[in-house]
Amino acid sequence: xxxxxxxxxxxxxxxxxxxxxxxxxxxxxxxxxxxxxxxxxxxxxxxxxxxxxxxxxxxxxxxxxxxxxxxxxxxxxxxxxxxxxxxxxxxxxxxxxxxxxxxxxxxxxxxxxxxxxxxxxxxxxxxxxxxxxxxxxxxxxxxxxxxxxxxxxxxxxxxxxxxxxxxxxxxxxxxxxxxxxxxxxxxxxxxxxxxxxxxxxxxxxxxxxxxxxxxxxxxxxx
Numbered sequence: 001x002x003x004x005x006x007x008x009x010x011x012x013x014x015x016x017x018x019x020x021x022x023x024x025x026x027x028x029x030x031x032x033x034x035x036x037x038x039x040x041x042x043x044x045x046x047x048x049x050x051x052x053x054x055x056x057x058x059x060x061x062x063x064x065x066x067x068x069x070x071x072x073x074x075x076x077x078x079x080x081x082x083x084x085x086x087x088x089x090x091x092x093x094x095x096x097x098x099x100x101x102x103x104x105x106x107x108x109x110x111x112x113x114x115x116x117x118x119x120x121x122x123x124x125x126x127x128x129x130x131x132x133x134x135x136x137x138x139x140x141x142x143x144x145x146x147x148x149x150x151x152x153x154x155x156x157x158x159x160x161x162x163x164x165x166x167x168x169x170x171x172x173x174x175x176x177x178x179x180x181x182x183x184x185x186x187x188x189x190x191x192x193x194x195x196x197x198x199x200x201x202x203x204x205x206x207x208x209x210x211x212x213x214x215x216x217x218x219x220x221x222x
Contacts, residue, residue, distance in 0.1 A: 001221045002184070004133070004160050005101060005213075006151060008169030009112035009119060010045055011191030013094055014126055017041060019087040024056055027075040031068075033060055042192045046171045048113040048144050049073060077115070084118045085125040091190055093210035098130045100214060107158060109134040111150045113173070133158055145173050148181035166220055168213065172201035184220050186213065 010016040021038035028035055036059055044055040053072045057064035101108060110132055112119045119137025123130075134154045136142070143149045155165060167178035170191025175198065178185035187203035189195045190210075198206060205220075207213055 001164060002106070002166050002217050003164040004107040004109060004154070004158060004166070005217070006109045006111050006154060006165060006167050008167075008171070008174050008191075009110050009114060009122065009137075011170035011193070012091075012168060012174075012188050013098075013110070014088050014090055014122065016088050016122075017045070017192065019085075020045060020052070022087055023076050023080045024052065026079045027053070027072040028056065028060060030075040031071060036060060045192055046113065046173045048138050049076065049115060080118055084121040088122055088126055090126055091210065095127070095130075097210040097213055098127065101217075102131065104214070106217070107133045107160075109154050109158075110136065111145065111154065111167075111177075112137045113144045114138060146176035146180055148177060151177065151181040151183065166217065168207075170198075172197065175201045175203055186216055 007013050018038055021041040024041060025035040036056060040059065044052050050069065050073065053069045053076065057068055057072065098108060108130065110119065110123055114137050116137035116139040120135050123132060123135050134157060136150045136154065138144055151167065155162065162181065162183045166184040166186060167174060167181070168186045168188060170188040171193050175185055175187060179202065185205065187198045187206045189198065189206055189208050195206060205216055207216060
């Protein structure tokens with residue numbers, strides 16, 4: 001029986017495309033470089049801030065070195081830290097979904113490749129009334145997704161088994177994370193990846209709207 005839902009953050013609970021593009025372009029502007037169209041960031045997101053910087057640098061400069069990535073990351077982190085929830089909105093139906101799951105007794109957690117402090121700041125500001133059992137972002141000593149370390153940490157802290165957990169995310173990274181952890185997965189098609197990309201990445205259970213999640217959880221619990 002499923003007792004715990006671990007959610008990805010960007011592209012699953014929250015629409016952060018405009019936010020990430022804003023702060024990414026802030027870093028480029030600080031270096032005197034041209035901005036990148038917001039829609040391009042859809043392809044850059046999902047593997048943490050360092051990989052985001054590298055994808056931005058490859059797109060904008062072609063060739064780059066680590067000194068450039070370090071400079072971009074410094075500006076990006078400083079700007080993000082000032083207002084981490086800027087331009088961030090929950091997807092339609094997400095607040096209702098989280099409320100419904102809590103009322104039904106499900107435990108809720110968040111696992112993101114966004115830096116841990118920013119992950120917690122966004123969750124606290126956007127979902128102040130939701131009681132998450134654990135909120136984990138990228139931090140030193142904890143490998144990023146698709147490594148399953150964060151999933152195992154959450155399960156251990158809550159005393160749950162793999163069979164009692166489902167991972168809900170919008171990207172191929174989330175699918176692989178669930179596979180590596182040996183847990184069930186639900187792929188959200190409303191996020192940053194298309195349905196076709198998710199299926200190609202191995203998605204078996206897909207949800208086209210948050211309202212579909214409860215019924216899918218019932219099926220997984222049988």
